[in-house]
Amino acid sequence: MKGISKSLVLFIVIFVLTIGCFQTLVVSAAENNDLVTTIEQTLDRDKKELSKLPALLEKAYNKLINAFKKVGTLGKDIKKVVSLYNSLDENSDDYPEKLEQFFEEYNKLGTVKRKVVDFCTGILDAKTKLIDSAKHIVRVDMYSTKTLETQLSGNIEFYSANETIAEVYDGIVFPKGIGTTKITAQNEYGEKESFRIYIKKPILSRTLRLSVGKNGMINVPADITINEIVVSSERIISYDQDGNNIEVAAITKGTAYIYVGDTTGKCLKYKIKVG
Numbered sequence: 486m487k488g489i490s491k492s493l494v495l496f497i498v499i500f501v502l503t504i505g506c507f508q509t510l511v512v513s514a515a516e517n518n519d520l521v522t523t524i525e526q527t528l529d530r531d532k533k534e535l536s537k538l539p540a541l542l543e544k545a546y547n548k549l550i551n552a553f554k555k556v557g558t559l560g561k562d563i564k565k566v567v568s569l570y571n572s573l574d575e576n577s578d579d580y581p582e583k584l585e586q587f588f589e590e591y592n593k594l595g596t597v598k599r600k601v602v603d604f605c606t607g608i609l610d611a612k613t614k615l616i617d618s619a620k621h622i623v624r625v626d627m628y629s630t631k632t633l634e635t636q637l638s639g640n641i642e643f644y645s646a647n648e649t650i651a652e653v654y655d656g657i658v659f660p661k662g663i664g665t666t667k668i669t670a671q672n673e674y675g676e677k678e679s680f681r682i683y684i685k686k687p688i689l690s691r692t693l694r695l696s697v698g699k700n701g702m703i704n705v706p707a708d709i710t711i712n713e714i715v716v717s718s719e720r721i722i723s724y725d726q727d728g729n730n731i732e733v734a735a736i737t738k739g740t741a742y743i744y745v746g747d748t749t750g751k752c753l754k755y756k757i758k759v760g
């Protein structure tokens with residue numbers, strides 16, 4: 486029994502020391518993105534404080550040091566993921582992109598490295614919230630619409646915090662300007678669900694060059710359900726639509742854009758150069 490008790494006491498002491506080291510790392514890592522430096526500084530400081538350990542405990546602590554040093558030598562990618570996590574700002578316009586980048590880099594890590602990141606960032610608790618947040622991020626291009634999918638039941642009303650950025654009717658988002666706003670869904674029971682709406686400029690899909698008086702064809706992909714077509718300058722071009730085929734007529738020299746809005750939130754942008 487004495488042997489068992491002694492082993493148990495030693496185990497508890499080692500466990501407490503290990504947790505203490507981890508706690509120090511967690512606090513430091515939250516204040517300093519340089520995880521490798523934090524690990525090295527913590528180890529140097531703690532080793533001086535624990536220099537009078539019994540042989541068994543010193544051996545166990547040295548193993549812990551070596552494990553942390555191994556993490557340090559492989560810590561470049563860990564440091565990158567921790568930095569990405571610390572830079573996340575839900576209110577910033579680039580939050581969706583940064584969140585995607587974080588999960589992309591996090592998923593590249595091996596099991597051991599993920600555990601280090603989980604511990605040093607507290608993401609074990611935050612991961613569910615981050616994933617839930619990602620589900621409530623809605624990106625919509627100008628000239629398109631997007632139907633919000635809510636988990637609420639009953640009669641639901643939607644409210645936009647900034648109708649100069651986006652309006653909402655029966656759960657359908659209608660972009661009005663470039664920027665960010667929040668749309669809230671609420672049912673008759675007082676339950677609410679919020680969506681972060683990001684309205685951005687459509688990315689250029691293709692450039693079409695025409696001579697004055699000539700026609701050209703834009704073939705919109707079949708998976709695009711056209712909601713709206715907007716021409717930036719009807720003085721330069723005109724168009725005729727037949728399903729997903731858009732015939733463009735060049736009227737005079739200049740540059741114009743055709744925006745093809747989709748009902749899923751996407752918009753295709755075509756540049757027409759008439760010369």
